Amino acid sequence: MSTRDLACVALSLVIAGCAGTAAVVKTGVETPNLGQAVTAAEIAGWDISIAPDGAGLPAGRGTSAQGATVYEAKCQSCHGAKGAGQPNDRLVGGQGTLASKAPVRTVGSYWPYATTVFDYVRRAMPYAQSQSLTNDEVYALTAYLLHLNGIIADTDEMNAQTLPKVKMPNRDNFIVVYPAKPGAR
Numbered sequence: 001m002s003t004r005d006l007a008c009v010a011l012s013l014v015i016a017g018c019a020g021t022a023a024v025v026k027t028g029v030e031t032p033n034l035g036q037a038v039t040a041a042e043i044a045g046w047d048i049s050i051a052p053d054g055a056g057l058p059a060g061r062g063t064s065a066q067g068a069t070v071y072e073a074k075c076q077s078c079h080g081a082k083g084a085g086q087p088n089d090r091l092v093g094g095q096g097t098l099a100s101k102a103p104v105r106t107v108g109s110y111w112p113y114a115t116t117v118f119d120y121v122r123r124a125m126p127y128a129q130s131q132s133l134t135n136d137e138v139y140a141l142t143a144y145l146l147h148l149n150g151i152i153a154d155t156d157e158m159n160a161q162t163l164p165k166v167k168m169p170n171r172d173n174f175i176v177v178y179p180a181k182p183g184a185r
Helices: 003-027 040-046 064-074 113-125 135-148
Strands: 060-063 158-161
Touching: 060 064, 060 135, 064 135, 113 135, 135 158
Parallel strands: none
Antiparallel strands: 060 158
16 A cells, blocks of 8 residues: 555544544534434424323224224224234234233233223324324224223223223233332323
8 A cells, every 4th residue: 555545544534533523522422423303392292102090191082983994994904804913913802811821912811001002002003104093093993992802882982081991801910010109190
């Protein structure tokens, strides 16, 4: 390698080093210098957690009949007719199987809180279009899944007041490792 080539390599390393330290000097924290800062509005769009007691549930409402229509249009292709599964997870059935050698973990057999169903559906479904459902659609889908699992009647309306009151069949079979502190959300 010639002296000129070595000088070019050295200069390239100095320039690369300076570019890397620019991120450190600018922010005071070393970062990989990727992406961009997230705005408060962008964070708020994902700060949508729902607590087991229903804290954080939005306005809206839905029934099982309304949910059946939404399910057929937006969920059935992945979860099968009436939540029977295929190609993705089964959502219905499985009660009494958790202690067996072949447990079937579904909304009705495993999930501890009805509010968790709402939270998960609203946050992550449909898979390729997460957060695309309206609050009314999520309440309706939640009501439909709860009804298919025999947890609520087909005429029950789910909303921010009724959903946290639904007692899931497996609720008492979870061990609370970190109990909520009084007054905590």
